[in-house]
Amino acid sequence: MEVLQSLRYSLYLIFHPFDGFWDLKHEKKGNLKTAMLIVAMVCVTFILRRQLTGFILNEVKLRELNIIVEILSVALPFFLWCVANWCLTTLMDGEGSFKDIVITSAYALIPLILINLPLIAFSNVITLEEAAFYRFFDILAIVWAGVLLFLGTSVVHQYSLTKTFLTCICIVIGMGLIIFIALLFFSLLQQMFSFFYTIYKEVALRL
Amino acid sequence: MRARRILAIVFIFVLLCPAVAHADEPYSNYNYDFWGTPIPAPAAYVPSRIIDGRALDIDNFNKPSDLFTGPDNRLYVADSGNSRIVVINENWELDRIIDGFDKNGVRDTFRNPQGLFVTPTGEIYVADTDNSRIVHLDPDGKFIREIGPPVSDIIPADFKYYPTALVVDKANRIYIVAQGVNQGLIELDHNGDFVGYTGASKVKINLIDYTWKMIATDEQRERMVLFVPTEYNNIDIDNDGFLYVTTGTIALEDIDYAIRTRSKDDRYAPVRKLNPTGTDVLRRNGYFPPVGDVSFRSRGYAEAGHSQLYDVCVEDSGIYSVLDKKKGRIFTYDTDGNLLYVFGGIGNRLGNFRDPVALDIINDQFVVLDFNMAQITVFEPTEYGRLVKEAVELHLNGKYDESAARWEQVLKYNANCELAYIGMGKAYLRKDDFRNAMKYFKLGNKRDYYSKAFDLYRQEVIGDNFGLVVAGLVVLYIGSRVLKRIRVRKKAGLKAMGKVEA
Numbered sequence: 235m236e237v238l239q240s241l242r243y244s245l246y247l248i249f250h251p252f253d254g255f256w257d258l259k260h261e262k263k264g265n266l267k268t269a270m271l272i273v274a275m276v277c278v279t280f281i282l283r284r285q286l287t288g289f290i291l292n293e294v295k296l297r298e299l300n301i302i303v304e305i306l307s308v309a310l311p312f313f314l315w316c317v318a319n320w321c322l323t324t325l326m327d328g329e330g331s332f333k334d335i336v337i338t339s340a341y342a343l344i345p346l347i348l349i350n351l352p353l354i355a356f357s358n359v360i361t362l363e364e365a366a367f368y369r370f371f372d373i374l375a376i377v378w379a380g381v382l383l384f385l386g387t388s389v390v391h392q393y394s395l396t397k398t399f400l401t402c403i404c405i406v407i408g409m410g411l412i413i414f415i416a417l418l419f420f421s422l423l424q425q426m427f428s429f430f431y432t433i434y435k436e437v438a439l440r441l
Numbered sequence: 442m443r444a445r446r447i448l449a450i451v452f453i454f455v456l457l458c459p460a461v462a463h464a465d466e467p468y469s470n471y472n473y474d475f476w477g478t479p480i481p482a483p484a485a486y487v488p489s490r491i492i493d494g495r496a497l498d499i500d501n502f503n504k505p506s507d508l509f510t511g512p513d514n515r516l517y518v519a520d521s522g523n524s525r526i527v528v529i530n531e532n533w534e535l536d537r538i539i540d541g542f543d544k545n546g547v548r549d550t551f552r553n554p555q556g557l558f559v560t561p562t563g564e565i566y567v568a569d570t571d572n573s574r575i576v577h578l579d580p581d582g583k584f585i586r587e588i589g590p591p592v593s594d595i596i597p598a599d600f601k602y603y604p605t606a607l608v609v610d611k612a613n614r615i616y617i618v619a620q621g622v623n624q625g626l627i628e629l630d631h632n633g634d635f636v637g638y639t640g641a642s643k644v645k646i647n648l649i650d651y652t653w654k655m656i657a658t659d660e661q662r663e664r665m666v667l668f669v670p671t672e673y674n675n676i677d678i679d680n681d682g683f684l685y686v687t688t689g690t691i692a693l694e695d696i697d698y699a700i701r702t703r704s705k706d707d708r709y710a711p712v713r714k715l716n717p718t719g720t721d722v723l724r725r726n727g728y729f730p731p732v733g734d735v736s737f738r739s740r741g742y743a744e745a746g747h748s749q750l751y752d753v754c755v756e757d758s759g760i761y762s763v764l765d766k767k768k769g770r771i772f773t774y775d776t777d778g779n780l781l782y783v784f785g786g787i788g789n790r791l792g793n794f795r796d797p798v799a800l801d802i803i804n805d806q807f808v809v810l811d812f813n814m815a816q817i818t819v820f821e822p823t824e825y826g827r828l829v830k831e832a833v834e835l836h837l838n839g840k841y842d843e844s845a846a847r848w849e850q851v852l853k854y855n856a857n858c859e860l861a862y863i864g865m866g867k868a869y870l871r872k873d874d875f876r877n878a879m880k881y882f883k884l885g886n887k888r889d890y891y892s893k894a895f896d897l898y899r900q901e902v903i904g905d906n907f908g909l910v911v912a913g914l915v916v917l918y919i920g921s922r923v924l925k926r927i928r929v930r931k932k933a934g935l936k937a938m939g940k941v942e943a
Contacts, residue, residue, distance in 0.1 A: 361892040
C-alpha cells in the first residue's frame with residue numbers, strides 16, 4: 235500500500251520536480267522499497283523494449299538475449315551514479331545521505347518507464363516514414379529523465395544550479411574513475427592469482 | 442511379427458549402406474546474413490577443369506596476367522612471361538597463338554603484355570606493358586596501329602608509361618589502367634589521342650591531417666605523405682558502356698568503417714561503377730557494401746584479414762563478380778549490391794589458387810587465371826547457383842512471378858538465403874498479399890520493404906474496419922464523459938457526508 239501510494243506520488247513528482255523532490259526527502263514521500271521497485275521496472279522496460287520493439291525499428295538479434303547483461307546495463311550505471319554522487323557530495327557539503335540519493339535518482343527514472351512502455355506498442359504500428367515521431371519520444375524520455383536527475387541532485391543536496399551542474403560533470407568523471415579502478419583491481423587480482431598459481435605449480439612439480 | 446522382422450532387415454540394410462558420396466569443393470561456401478555472420482550455403486560454382494599449357498599441347502604459360510572472353514566464346518589469355526597471346530576456343534582447345542605481328546613490313550613482338558581487350562567484332566587491343574604502348578590488331582591478328590604513351594601538358598616529361606589493363610567502348614574510346622597513375626583512368630579518343638584522366642576518386646580529407654598540414658612549415662609539408670587518391674588495378678566494361686574498376690589501395694580502417702556503418706560512400710569502395718563523366722554510380726543497397734569479406738578473424742589466422750579486390754567482371758545482366766586476390770575468393774553481386782554467392786579459395790587442390798589475377802565469365806562458366814600456377818581454372822554453376830542467378834535475372838527483366846518461383850526453389854536448397862525471402866516477399870507485395878509479404882520481408886531482414894508492405898497492410902486493416910474504429914472512438918469518448926460525471930457526483934456526495942459528520 236505504501237509502495238503504491240509512493241508510486242502514485244512519482245507521477246506528481248515528474249511534473250513538479252522542485253516541490254516533488256523536496257517532499258520526497260523531507261516529507262518522507264519516498265522510500266527505498268519503491269526506489270528499488272522503480273529500478274527493477276526500468277530494467278524490465280528495457281528488456282521489453284529490446285524484445286518487443288517493432289521489426290522496422292529493431293535491429294538487434296532477438297534470439298541472443300542475455301538477461302543478466304540487460305539487467306546489469308541498467309543497474310550498474312545506476313548504482314555507479316549513486317556511489318559517485320555520494321562520494322563527491324559528501325566532500326562538497328551535500329545534504330543528502332546515500333539513501334536519499336538512491337531514492338531521488340530512482341524517482342528521476344520514472345519518465346523512462348512512462349514513455350518507453352507506450353512507445354513499444356507505438357513502434358509496432360508505425361512505418362519507417364513515421365519513425366521520426368518514435369525517435370522524438372525516445373529522446374524526450376532520456377532528456378526528461380536527465381533533467382529530473384539534475385534537479386533531484388540539486389534539491390537533495392541543496393545546491394545552486396551552477397554548483398549542481400559542475401557536480402554532475404564531476405560525477406560522470408567519477409563514474410569513469412571508479413570503472414577504471416575496478417578494472418585495475420580485477421586485473422591486479424588476476425595477476426596475483428596467476429602468480430601464486432605459478433608458484434604452486436613450480437613447487438608441486440619440484441616436490 | 443513377420444512385418445517386424447522385415448523392418449529390422451530393412452534397417453540393417455539402411456545402416457550398412459554407405460553415405461552418399463559427393464564431390465567436396467576445397468573451399469567453404471557461405472553467405473553473410475543481415476548481421477554479417479557467415480552462414481554456410483550450398484556450393485554455387487564448382488571447379489570443372491584446369492587449362493594449362495599441357496592441356497593445350499603448347500609450352501606452359503609463364504606468368505600469365507590477364508584473360509578476356511571475346512566473341513564466339515573464345516578465351517584470350519595474355520601470357521605475359523612468354524610475350525604472347527593465347528586464344529582458346531569454346532571446346533577448350535588451342536585456337537591460335539599470337540606471338541608477334543607484321544608492322545609495316547617489320548616483324549614486331551610484345552614485351553610482357555599484361556592486359557588485353559577484345560571488341561565485339563573481334564579486334565584485339567593489347568596493353569604491351571614493357572613496350573609502353575597499346576597494340577591494336579584485327580580479328581586475324583594483323584597489325585592495325587599502335588598507340589604510344591599519352592602526350593599532354595599535364596603529364597610530366599619523365600612519366601613512365603606501363604599500361605596494365607584496358608577497355609574500349611562502343612565509340613572506340615580507350616580507357617587504360619597504368620602502373621603508378623593515381624589520377625584515375627587514362628582516357629584516349631578513337632584516334633588514340635589523350636583526352637584526360639577520368640574516374641579519379643575523391644580524396645578523403647582527414648581533419649587531423651589537415652590541421653597538421655595547416656600549421657606545418659613548407660619544408661615539413663614537403664616531407665609529409667601526399668594525400669593521393671586511390672589507384673585502380675583493373676577494369677571491365679558492361680553493355681551500356683559503364684566502367685567497372687577495382688582498387689586495392691583503400692585503407693583497411695576505411696573498409697572496416699564502411700562495413701561497420703553499412704556505408705554507401707564510394708570513397709571507401711574497392712569496386713566502383715563509373716558513368717561516362719567518371720562518377721561512381723554503383724548501387725550499394727545490400728546489407729553491406731561490396732567489399733568482399735565483411736567478417737574476418739583477427740590477424741594470425743591463415744584466412745584472416747580483409748579481401749583484396751584485384752579484378753572485376755560484369756555479365757550482360759549487370760551481375761558482377763570481383764576477385765579477391767588475397768584469399769582467392771570470387772564474390773558475385775547483383776545490380777543492387779546484394780552478395781549472391783562466394784566460392785574459391787587459396788590452396789593446392791582443384792578449385793584453389795595460389796595467386797589469382799584475372800577473372801572472366803564465358804558461357805555461364807567462370808574462368809580464373811592463376812599467375813603463380815600458370816593455369817586457368819574453369820568453374821561451372823551448380824543447380825543452386827543457376828537458380829539464384831536466374832531468379833535475379835528474371836527479376837531484372839520484369840518477370841517477377843517466374844523469379845519468385847526460382848526463389849522458392851532456392852529456398853529448398855538453402856533455407857538461410859535471405860535474398861530468396863526478399864524475392865518472394867516482393868512477389869507477394871506485387872500480388873497485394875501484404876501479410877505474406879511482411880512475413881517474407883521479416884525472414885529476409887528487409888526493413889524498408891517490410892515498412893512498405895506494412896503501410897499498405899495497415900491501410901487495408903483500417904479501411905476494412907473503418908466503422909469499427911469510429912464506433913470505438915465514440916464509445917471511448919462517451920465512456921470517459923460518463924465516468925467523469927460519476928466521479929464528480931461521488932466526490933460531491935463524500936463532501937456532503939463529511940459535512941454531516943463534522
